[in-house]
Amino acid sequence: MTQMDGYAGKIAYVDLTKGTIDIQETPTDLKRDYLGGRGFGTKIISDRMDPLVDPLSPENIFVFASGPTTGTGIPLGSRYEVSTKSPLNDTLMSANSGGTFGWKMKKAGFDAIVFEGRSAKPVYLYLNEGAAELRDASSYWGMDVHATTDAFLSDLGDKKAKIACIGPAGEKQSLLACVINDYDRAAGRSGAGAVLGSKNVKAVVATGNLSIEEADKDRLNAVKDRIRTKLQENGICEALTNYGTAVLVNIVNENYILPTHNFQSAHFENAENISGERMAETVLKKNSGCFACIVKCSRICEVDGVVNEGPEYEPMWAFGANLGIDDLNTVIKAAWECNKLGLDAIGTPTAIACAMEMQEKGYINNGPKFGEAAGIVELVRQIGLREGFGAELTDGSYRFAERHGHPELSMSVKKQDLPAYDPRGLQGHGLSYATSNRGGDHVYGYMISPEVLGAPEKLDPYTSDGKAAWVQVFQDLTAAIDASGMCLFSSFALDATDYADLTAATMGIDLDGPGFIRIGERIWNLQKLFNIKVGYTKADDTLPKRLLTEPLREGGPKGRVWEREPLLSEYYSVRGWDADGVPTDEKLRELGLK
């Protein structure tokens, strides 16, 4: 029976060891308390799995989940999440991706897929209008992401099918491996691709055209009109249409917070050469968007006769400024190579940056050098295939730097590398890094929005006052957005009430803005409880030593480091956690977690 609440109505529980699939109705309380996406993944894994399992063992659980707004036609409602215990850092991670796969998973009849166990041979999961089937994937094993996607579309004779898959990096269980859908859309971080690789799952293929019905169409249409207008009138969303995310290269550089040479400085002299403006002048062919998107921030570029989607700001920075490379074509080709191999396009180049500093300091003698573009694309290939010097880096910067006696040169939090903003000039964003439930990360609490861009209001990036409360709201709101199926970029224009109204009209429930954020808080605390059981403590809620002790040397933030206290203590307090960062019984009862 068709659901009238935005959901497809079914979850497929796949036992890869036995080769069986159990299809169950999506539980009502799961929908109400966790929405979908990151919420579904976090709750399902917390309920079904011992946090201490080896992440690359059959006992780990891997969840694909869309949200109630995914694929409903709500502008920017396109997202899905993958969740699992990260093999990179043991956290309960979720990674988000757009494109069309999340929509198609629901058209194929499923809100979520839960993989358990390990297949004896390579398989893929085929979803088609309420049916789910494990099929042999031996002929696809070894193919890169693009070839895999082409081969499925061709072999199935179904051009409307959508594919999420791993590349060779996932097969090799690189801890930088990700999951990619629609050729170039990555659920990029925390090594999720290695978990699918360990389970011998090459892909999920979704097809079909089941209807997705919302509960209160009249109300929803009115809300859609309202948010469409807000998105269209928002200056940041308009800029995303015009320049894509890479417009940030110059903005962040001029604020003197663009990490350069593995965070040794925060200003790159040649940033202009790898900027969104330069991309628009030279290699850009057109822009593109996910399902139902009216912003269309993605870039379609052509380099040396090859046309692909991307790259985004993060890999532009990570292969550019952070490696001291200003050759735009190399930066783009290296980012594309990550997508083809199924590699995290942040963690891969940041591992290279770490190796470059180790080389510069003489701690290794066979590594790459800052500023040398030649050989970077080949090094990415080696990382993806666990070959040559690339094999040294394929499990990320932390393990590499530790193995060579200098873990302090890994610019990571909880073994996951930091993205493209130097927190010494961003006190709130630094707190977000230190406390993110999946380690070094910018999309679990994007404080750049108020501290650099001025949305929803301008906050002084150099001060700590009030930032703990801001970080909590950003983290919780983001968790709820990730659960709802909406794109995080919508938050430049929308507020919690908008999301609550969209969700309530879609699902046919009562929900207000604070209630929406409360769902995110529940998810956040549940992730945190998992991580505590894994062994994470207050001591891990910090940043690399360099960012605490080596002041920036130029520009506005000259002389600044990231000040951990009193920010961290204030953060624990506003979260209702004890002084060691553990959620109190009272907080857990309040959230329905105890």
Add this chain to the structure above:
Amino acid sequence: MQVTVKAFATLRNIMDSKFTEELEEGSTISDLLTTLMEKYSGLSDEIFEDGRRELKDFVNILVNGRNISFLNGLDTTLNNGDLVVLFPPAGGG
């Protein structure tokens, strides 16, 4: 005195990306913008709210890497050799 001005994103459709500007001693950001608006038609629409001398949401102006919102706003005094950076609404993730 002389300041260097850099403009980014869509502002480059109406003005040069980098140039120097001669100003009287003691000039402010507001004075600089007045000078620039006389030279570059369309700049006012890009950075100011309609009919008001108030920066649009998400417009950011930096002096030597510091946002003027946390200096003295449009009244921030400029000094010889300063770098002034103009950003229209822009962002990403």
